[in-house]
Amino acid sequence: MHSSSEILLQRCADLVIKSDTPKGRGVFATKDIPAKTIIDICPVLVLGLQENVDHIEKTSLYHYTYNWPTTSENREIKVAQAVILGLGSMFNHSTQQQNVVWERDTDRLIITYRSIRDIHAGEELCISYGNHLTFKDVDAPSPLSPEEELEQFNQIHLE
Numbered sequence: 001m002h003s004s005s006e007i008l009l010q011r012c013a014d015l016v017i018k019s020d021t022p023k024g025r026g027v028f029a030t031k032d033i034p035a036k037t038i039i040d041i042c043p044v045l046v047l048g049l050q051e052n053v054d055h056i057e058k059t060s061l062y063h064y065t066y067n068w069p070t071t072s073e074n075r076e077i078k079v080a081q082a083v084i085l086g087l088g089s090m091f092n093h094s095t096q097q098q099n100v101v102w103e104r105d106t107d108r109l110i111i112t113y114r115s116i117r118d119i120h121a122g123e124e125l126c127i128s129y130g131n132h133l134t135f136k137d138v139d140a141p142s143p144l145s146p147e148e149e150l151e152q153f154n155q156i157h158l159e
C-alpha cells in the first residue's frame with residue numbers, strides 16, 4: 001500500500017536507447033511488448049511561464065518540453081511548459097507509426113506512457129507530438145508527385 005505522497009514507479013524492462021537513428025537517439029523494444037503495457041512513469045518539472053520565455057525557449061531544452069496546463073496567480077488556466085525527467089524525453093515523434101500514448105497527471109506531476117498496440121522486438125517506440133513540429137519529420141508521408149495528384153483527382157466521382 002502506498003501513501004498519497006508516494007508515486008509507484010514502473011518501467012518496462014525490454015527497452016534500449018539507440019543513438020544512430022535518423023531522428024537522433026530513440027527508444028527501441030528488445031522484446032515483443034503487448035498492447036496496454038506501462039512503458040514508463042516519469043516525473044515532470046513544470047517551468048514558470050516567464051522563466052520559459054526568458055530562458056528555456058533560447059536553449060535546446062525548448063525541443064524537449066511538453067505543454068502543461070497550469071493556473072496563474074489570477075486563477076486563469078495557462079499553458080506552461082514541463083521538462084519530462086527520465087525516458088519520456090527520449091521518445092521520438094511518428095505520425096504513421098505511433099505506438100505509445102501518454103497521459104498527464106497534473107496533480108501528481110507525472111506522465112504515464114503506455115503501448116497502444118502490440119509492439120514487436122526491434123521496433124521504435126514513438127509518440128505523437130501533435131501538429132506543430134519544430135523540425136523536419138523524417139518519416140512524414142512523402143508529398144504526392146504531380147502525376148499521383150492527377151490520378152487521385154481523376155478518381156473523384158462527383159454525384
Ligand SMILES: C[S@@+](CC[C@H](N)C(=O)[O-])C[C@H]1O[C@@H](n2cnc3c(N)ncnc32)[C@H](O)[C@@H]1O
Pocket residue numbers: 022023024025026063064089090091092093094134135136137138139
Ligand atoms: C524529445 S527529443 C527526442 C530525443 C532526441 N531524438 C534525442 O536524440 O535527444 C525531440 C527531438 O528529436 C528529433 N525528432 C523526434 N521525432 C522526429 C521525427 N519524426 N523526425 C525527425 N526528428 C525527430 C527532433 O530533433 C526533435 O527536436
